[in-house]
Each structure stands twice: as C-alpha cells, then as structure tokens.
Amino acid sequence: MALHDTSLPEPSGPGRYGTAPPLDPADRGRLLSGAHHDPHALLGAHPVPDGIAFRALRPFARAVSVVIDGQRRALTSEEDGLFSGVLPLDAIPDAYTLLVSYDDGEHEVHDPYRFLPALGELDLHLIREGRHEQLWKALGAEPMTHQGVAGTRFTVWAPNAQGVRVAGDFTCWDGTAFPMRSLGAAGVWELFLPGIGEGARYKFEITSRYGHRFLKADPMARATEVPPATASVVTSSHYEWGDAEWLTRRGDVPVHQAPFSVYEVHLASWRPGLTYRQLAEQLPAYVRQLGFTHVELMPVSEHPFGGSWGYQVTGFYAPTSRLGTPDDFRYLVDALHRAGLGVIMDWVPAHFPKDDWALARFDGDPLYEPGDTRRAEHPDWGTFEFDFGRIEVRNFLVANAVYWCEEFHIDGLRVDAVASMLYLDYSRDSGQWAPNVFGGREDLDAADFLREVNATVYRRVPGVVTIAEESTAWDGVTRPTDSGGLGFGLKWNMGWMHDSLGYIQHEPIHRKYHHNEMTFSMVYAYSENYVLPISHDEVVHGKQALVSKMPGDWWQRRANHRAYLGFMWAHPGKQLLFMGQEFAQGAEWSESQGPEWWLLDPAYCAAGDHRGMQDLVRDLNTAYRAAPALWQRDTDPGGFRWVVGDAADDNVFAFLRFAADGTPLLAVSNFSPVVRHDYCLGVPADAVAWCETLNTDAACYGGGDVINPDPIKPEDGRIELTLPPLATVWLTPLPV
Known part of the structure; x- marks a missing residue:
C-alpha cells in the first residue's frame, strides 16, 4: 500500500469543491440491481459546472478517496456502496487512482x-455479421495492457440481458462493484478491470429481462476450474512451439491419398492419473512404436461429468483442467507432432448440457439453443441442441473449430453426431418435429453450418482434415462445398463397421449365410472418403471388447480378432482402433480404470498372447505404411479388384489393392477354422513370384504358424497357397 501526500487543504466552507449531482433514482436503482446498460455514464469522472465529478461504487468500503498526482481527496458516501465528490479541475485527469x-x-x-472500451468497432461489426473467425480474441477474458495499465478485458455476448456484471474470487463472488457496459446492437457487454490478471477466477452475473439474476460461466473461457468447480479462469498462453517442421509438411499429401491409421485415446483413462505433461512422456512413444500415423483424442473440451467421456461440453474453448493447463495440453500436442504423429480431436457441436451455470438459457432466454422446444431438446441425451440458424451461434462454433486448429495446432476434427444435426426428425416421433421450408426432414441450417465450418477451417488452416461421424446415406458428406457437398475430408464408415462386426460375431459354420455382410461395403466404398472405425462406442454398454465379440474358445477368439484386423487394414479406407483393442483386452472399456495394461505383464502374459496381438498391430501398421497399394488409391475404384468375393461356403475373401504405379498387394482372409491347402487364386501375370509379407496366424502373434514360407510362383495367372485357419494373409509380387 502506497503512502500519499495528504496536504491538499480541506475546503474552507461547505461546497467549495461542490457536491456531485445526485443520480436519477431510476438510474441508481438499475445500477445497484445490476440492470444498467451504461454504468460508465454514472461512474468514473465526468465534467460538471463546478469541475469534475467523481463517483465510485465500492460495496463494503468504509471510505473512498481519489488520488491525483499523489494527492488524495475523500469522496462522500451516498450509501449502498456509492461514493462521490467534485474536484475543482478544468478537465478529467489523464490518470487517477482510487484509495x-x-x-x-x-x-x-x-x-x-x-477507461475507453477495449474492444474495437471492427470486432463488433464482425460479431454482428457472425463472421468473426477469431472470436476468442474478441470475447471472453483477455489479459492485456489498456491505456498503459495492465488488467483484463471482460466481454460477453448476452443480447437479452438487462445488465451484466463481473463477479469473481476478487469480489468474493459479488458482482455489485463491476457492472459492464453494453456496446450496442451486437449484444456485447464489456469491462476492463485493471489489476486483474492470469489465474483470477470469474463468472458473469446476469440480470435477465425478467429481473432474475444468476451467475454464468464464460462461454468463451479458455481455462476453467477443475470440475466439479465451475468458475472460469483468466489465462494467456506463453507456450513456445517446437513443431514448425511438422506443420510445414503435414499438408504435402492429401489425406485420402496418404497413410492414415488412427489410435483412439481417452486421455483421462489411458494411464489414469497422468497429467498432460506426463502423458507427453509416454503416449507419443507408445503410439509411434505401434506404427499408427495419428492419435484421435476423445473430447478434450471441458465437461462437468467425467462419465460423459467429454461428449457433454460446457467449456468449448477450454481444454479440461483435470489434466493440467491449456499450455500443458499444447505441450502434449507438440510432443506428438515431434514424434511424427498427427493429432485429431473429437469436436461436439451438436448439443450441450442443461447445467444452469453454463450455456443453457444463458441470458435468461433461449440463446444458444432454439426457442422452439421441439427443436431445442435432444431426446436421446437430455441436452440442448444448438440453434444453427442464428448467425452468432454459428460464429461461436465455427470460430471454435478454428480455435483448436490455430491455437492448439490440432491436425483434424472428428465431428461427433453429425446425423443428429442433419435431420429434424432424428430420434423424434411424428408431431415432435416441424418440417423445413420445403416440407422435408433435413435441417437446412445445420447443413449450411457444417459447410461453413469445413470451408472456413480448410481455408484458414491448410493441412487440417475434418471427419464426420455420420451414419446415414446423406449424399455428399465428403464432397467439396463448392460442388454442393458438406465439405468433410473423411467420413466414418458406420455401415462397414456394423456389417463386418455382425459377420465376425457369427460362428464360422453360420458365416456363409452372412457372406454379403463382408462384401456389401464395396458396393458403396467409393461414394465417400471413408474411415473404418472400431471406436470406443463399439466396446462399451454391453457390446463387449472386440476380442470378446468373437466366437469360440480363447485361441479362436484371438485368431478371429487377428484375422479381422488383417482384413480391416487391407480394406479400402483408413483405419481407427480404440485403445485396449491393440492387445486384445477382453473386458469392456471403463473410463474410471482404462486399459488393462497388466495383461501385457510377462509374468501373466504368455508369449504370443496379448503381446502377440500388440506385435501384430505394430506389424500391420508397418506393412501398411510401406505398401502404397493400401492407401494411395483409397478413393479410386481402380485401386481395388475382387479375386474371390463369392466363396461363401469357404468363408474366404480375396482381393487385390493397387498403388498409383500399379503395384499390387493381395489380401486373403479365411474366416473358417480349417486349413485350406492349395487354394487357387488368380493374380496379375507380371510377377515371377508372390511372397507372403504378413500372416496373422504366425506363431509370434499367437497363431498356429501355418505359413507360406517360400515364394509362390504363378502358373497361367494363378497361384496356389495354403490358407491358415481364422487368418488373413498379405502377399506382394516379386518384380519381373
């Protein structure tokens, strides 16, 4: 606390310095109740006939003085925390403080x-237009130096509010002292608070048009308290990135023409208890050792309930504080990039939870959600849907997609629950939804929103990919927006996942009746750019882990598992595998426990058991990345040819994949439990022999070691090979 010269003489008679004009009773009442749109017109310094009037609102203060050039002048109490007085000055001083x-x-x-507004007219214009692509730099809490003073600018969009105030740990959560001003038609409220810096916890105290007052977390908060605490936290990044080389080259090859093998991770449970920085010491090395090209992180955005796995988001601009700070998360992304791994993040723009301290009825009225109750609530998840027809809401979400890619160097966004966004009647019965203007069931606003997201992200952040989790036959999900599509780079192939898992769960003796479930995917394989997902959704809620879906005894289950992965890695499309499935975990995934790493303990795990499965996944990825035939023409029908697609009685599938230069790879899967000797297959004629490059029945993987050790020479364009039981074999030709 500074000492000040108190030699300014006291007035010699009443009114020498004058008294501040009293506030209009209505203004005073609205100011004190938090319902005034322009507190700066009442507080601070203003010219009056006798000089400059000063007024301060400081609840619970015993006294307030104005300090100018080291001299102080006591203000008079007006009750209710208001203090005022008039100083005989010709102009408002450039700087003064309050004691x-x-x-x-x-x-x-x-x-x-x-202080003047710390938000510019261009920002307000872009917000009004719904076109502020870096919205996080205009709204929220921004530490800054304004008019030569360090502090934090608070801004929030609340167009229906009568008034908004800032409350925080620096006000004992009472917002009375810090009412914000409305900046006009944009619906934005602003206040620069000097002396408030990083680490301060805050919320916005909103007075609705109905007179209700409540605290809300900042929708644009870039950091939060650790749940279940709900306050927003002032933050600023100080991280220095080391991934420039990665960012420079990540877009060199279009993703649909490049190897793309994804390991899906729930960060909080991959190794329970690890922070972002601790994960950075273990996760990149593990994923790189297994040969994956990317990791996909289940939602990182802040969420109040861990059991939602991150899919009920309350802090769209804040990485969850459970594992560390935003810069800690940057450290993890940087470490993955430096290990040569891309980072995809699950993004959830379809809905948000109803928690009363978050987005729901944010300013007392439906704001982020539609006003029509038939469209506002999601019937499956007990959440609100976003109002995709409102430009400010679309701006909030479009900027959020850009935010993660620009501020955290994310390489891809997997957009969750796209189907629920695209259809007005999704999970709704007749009478529970209203058709669009053309009488259809398509949500035209949502489709336009998705096009805007994709077009904006691809324009601003070259090299990034967007991926749709979309389970319907909506046309053109991965078609460019300028051709009428939604503009995604890739789409999860839910049909392949459903059909192939259905097939593999049947006993081999019954599989011949379901043969088409494994071949049907090729009917539509080139209608979109596909990812083949075995995601977390397939190994929870009673669906069983992948190996536990398989029929037979433990050996047969593991064999089926290995054969299935071999088929999956060779099939057109990119691959995604959820953590734990790479070593055949038998139990369903639990977010509280994570993968059962103890299964890999040599003291428990026999050679070729769980570690054998892990070795297979490593070798699948290694062979996959080394074979352009398996990824270079994923979206080109000329890159695939059936060799045997109708051997239902044999439970055999055989097909060729071709690289851009025509180099082939032959994949053969035998989903029956018997060895098939001298199995005859047609092959391209321009090879002197075919060599087995991968066999899921190899002893090192836990198989029976029925292999083809020697090169196989074709005769009249055909080869004969031994097919191991419940196994997939890859073969490549020796050049002529």
Whole structure:
C-alpha cells in the first residue's frame, strides 16, 4: 500500500469543491440491481459546472478517496456502496487512482470506469455479421495492457440481458462493484478491470429481462476450474512451439491419398492419473512404436461429468483442467507432432448440457439453443441442441473449430453426431418435429453450418482434415462445398463397421449365410472418403471388447480378432482402433480404470498372447505404411479388384489393392477354422513370384504358424497357397 501526500487543504466552507449531482433514482436503482446498460455514464469522472465529478461504487468500503498526482481527496458516501465528490479541475485527469478503505486496510486501485472500451468497432461489426473467425480474441477474458495499465478485458455476448456484471474470487463472488457496459446492437457487454490478471477466477452475473439474476460461466473461457468447480479462469498462453517442421509438411499429401491409421485415446483413462505433461512422456512413444500415423483424442473440451467421456461440453474453448493447463495440453500436442504423429480431436457441436451455470438459457432466454422446444431438446441425451440458424451461434462454433486448429495446432476434427444435426426428425416421433421450408426432414441450417465450418477451417488452416461421424446415406458428406457437398475430408464408415462386426460375431459354420455382410461395403466404398472405425462406442454398454465379440474358445477368439484386423487394414479406407483393442483386452472399456495394461505383464502374459496381438498391430501398421497399394488409391475404384468375393461356403475373401504405379498387394482372409491347402487364386501375370509379407496366424502373434514360407510362383495367372485357419494373409509380387 502506497503512502500519499495528504496536504491538499480541506475546503474552507461547505461546497467549495461542490457536491456531485445526485443520480436519477431510476438510474441508481438499475445500477445497484445490476440492470444498467451504461454504468460508465454514472461512474468514473465526468465534467460538471463546478469541475469534475467523481463517483465510485465500492460495496463494503468504509471510505473512498481519489488520488491525483499523489494527492488524495475523500469522496462522500451516498450509501449502498456509492461514493462521490467534485474536484475543482478544468478537465478529467489523464490518470487517477482510487484509495479504498476496508476493514483490512487501504487498497489503491485504478478506476475501471475511466477507461475507453477495449474492444474495437471492427470486432463488433464482425460479431454482428457472425463472421468473426477469431472470436476468442474478441470475447471472453483477455489479459492485456489498456491505456498503459495492465488488467483484463471482460466481454460477453448476452443480447437479452438487462445488465451484466463481473463477479469473481476478487469480489468474493459479488458482482455489485463491476457492472459492464453494453456496446450496442451486437449484444456485447464489456469491462476492463485493471489489476486483474492470469489465474483470477470469474463468472458473469446476469440480470435477465425478467429481473432474475444468476451467475454464468464464460462461454468463451479458455481455462476453467477443475470440475466439479465451475468458475472460469483468466489465462494467456506463453507456450513456445517446437513443431514448425511438422506443420510445414503435414499438408504435402492429401489425406485420402496418404497413410492414415488412427489410435483412439481417452486421455483421462489411458494411464489414469497422468497429467498432460506426463502423458507427453509416454503416449507419443507408445503410439509411434505401434506404427499408427495419428492419435484421435476423445473430447478434450471441458465437461462437468467425467462419465460423459467429454461428449457433454460446457467449456468449448477450454481444454479440461483435470489434466493440467491449456499450455500443458499444447505441450502434449507438440510432443506428438515431434514424434511424427498427427493429432485429431473429437469436436461436439451438436448439443450441450442443461447445467444452469453454463450455456443453457444463458441470458435468461433461449440463446444458444432454439426457442422452439421441439427443436431445442435432444431426446436421446437430455441436452440442448444448438440453434444453427442464428448467425452468432454459428460464429461461436465455427470460430471454435478454428480455435483448436490455430491455437492448439490440432491436425483434424472428428465431428461427433453429425446425423443428429442433419435431420429434424432424428430420434423424434411424428408431431415432435416441424418440417423445413420445403416440407422435408433435413435441417437446412445445420447443413449450411457444417459447410461453413469445413470451408472456413480448410481455408484458414491448410493441412487440417475434418471427419464426420455420420451414419446415414446423406449424399455428399465428403464432397467439396463448392460442388454442393458438406465439405468433410473423411467420413466414418458406420455401415462397414456394423456389417463386418455382425459377420465376425457369427460362428464360422453360420458365416456363409452372412457372406454379403463382408462384401456389401464395396458396393458403396467409393461414394465417400471413408474411415473404418472400431471406436470406443463399439466396446462399451454391453457390446463387449472386440476380442470378446468373437466366437469360440480363447485361441479362436484371438485368431478371429487377428484375422479381422488383417482384413480391416487391407480394406479400402483408413483405419481407427480404440485403445485396449491393440492387445486384445477382453473386458469392456471403463473410463474410471482404462486399459488393462497388466495383461501385457510377462509374468501373466504368455508369449504370443496379448503381446502377440500388440506385435501384430505394430506389424500391420508397418506393412501398411510401406505398401502404397493400401492407401494411395483409397478413393479410386481402380485401386481395388475382387479375386474371390463369392466363396461363401469357404468363408474366404480375396482381393487385390493397387498403388498409383500399379503395384499390387493381395489380401486373403479365411474366416473358417480349417486349413485350406492349395487354394487357387488368380493374380496379375507380371510377377515371377508372390511372397507372403504378413500372416496373422504366425506363431509370434499367437497363431498356429501355418505359413507360406517360400515364394509362390504363378502358373497361367494363378497361384496356389495354403490358407491358415481364422487368418488373413498379405502377399506382394516379386518384380519381373
């Protein structure tokens, strides 16, 4: 606390310095109740006939003085925390402070109400237009130096509010002292608070048009308290990235023409208890060792309930604080990039939870959600849907997609629950939804929103990919927006996942009746750019882990598992595998326990058991990346040819994949439990022999070691090979 010269003489008679004009009773009432749109017109310094009037609102203060050039002048109490007085000055001083006395002593502070708005007209214009592509730089809590003073600018969009105030740990969660001003038609409220910096916890105290007052977390908060606490936290990044080389080359090859093998991770449970920085020491090395090209992180955005796995988001701009700070998360992404791994993040723009401290009825009215109750609530998840027809809401979400890619160097966004966004009647019965203007069931606003997201992200952040989790036959999900499509780069192939898992769960003796479930995917394989997903959704809620879906004894289950992965890695499309499935975990995934790593303990795990499965996944990825035939023409029908597609009685599938230069790879899967000797297959004629490059029945993987050790020479364009039981074999030709 600074000492000040108190030699300014006291007035020699009443009114020498004058008294501040009293506030209009209506203004005073609205100011004190948090319902005033322009507190700066009442507080701070203003010219009056006798000089400059100063007024401060400091609840619980014993006294307030104005300090100018080291001299102080006591203000008079007007009750209810208001203090005022008039000084005989010709102009408002360029700088002054307030000396506020509380029971614990005096505190010198800058007056927030002497500062001009810290948000520019261009920002407000872009917000009104719904086109602010870096919205996080305009709204939220921004530490900054404004008019030569360090502090934090608070801004929030609340167009229906009567008034908004800032409350925080620095006000004992009472917002009375810091009412914000409305900046006009944009619906934005602003206040620069000097002296408030990083680490401060805050919320917005909103007075609705109905007179209700409540606290809300900042929709644009870039950091939060650790749940279940719900306050927003002022933050600023100080991270220095080391991934420039990765960012420079990540877009060199279009993703649909490049190897793309994804390991899906739930960060909080991959190794329970690890922070972002601790994960950075283990996760990149593990994933790189297994040969994956990318990791996909289940939602990182802040969410109140861990059991939602991150899919009920309340902090769209904040990485979950459970594992560390935003810069800690940057450290993890950087570490993955430096290990040569891309980072995809699950993004959830379809809905948000109803928690009363978050987005729901944010300013007392439906704001982020539609006003029509038939469209506002998601019937499956007990959440609100976003109002995709409102430009400010679309801006909030479009900028959010850009935010993760620009601020955290994310390489891809997997957009969750796209089907629920695209259809007005999704999970709704007749009478529970209203058709669009053309009488159809398509949500035209949602489709336009998705096009805007994709077009904006691809324009602003070259090299990034967007991926749709979309389970319907909507046309053109991965078609460019300028051709009428939604503009995604890739789409999860839910049909392949459903059909192939259905097939593999049947006993081999019954599989011949379901043969088409494994071949049907090729009917539509080139209608979109596909990812083949075995995701977390397939190994929870009673669906069983992948190996446990398989029929037979433990050996047969593991054999089926290996054969299935071999088929999957060779099939057109990219691959995604959820953690734990790479070593044949038998139990369903639990977010509280994570993968059963103890299964890999040599003291428990026999050679070729769980570690054998892990070795197979490593070798699948290694062979896959080394064979352009398996990824270079994923979206080109000329890159695939059936060799045997109708051997239902044999439970055999055989097909060729071709690289851009025509180099083939032959994949053969035998989903029956018997060895098939001298199995005859047609092959391209321009090879002197075919060599087995991968066999899921190899002893090192836990198989029976029925292999083809020697090169197989074709005769009349055909080869004969031994097919191991419940296994997939890859063969490549020796050149002529």
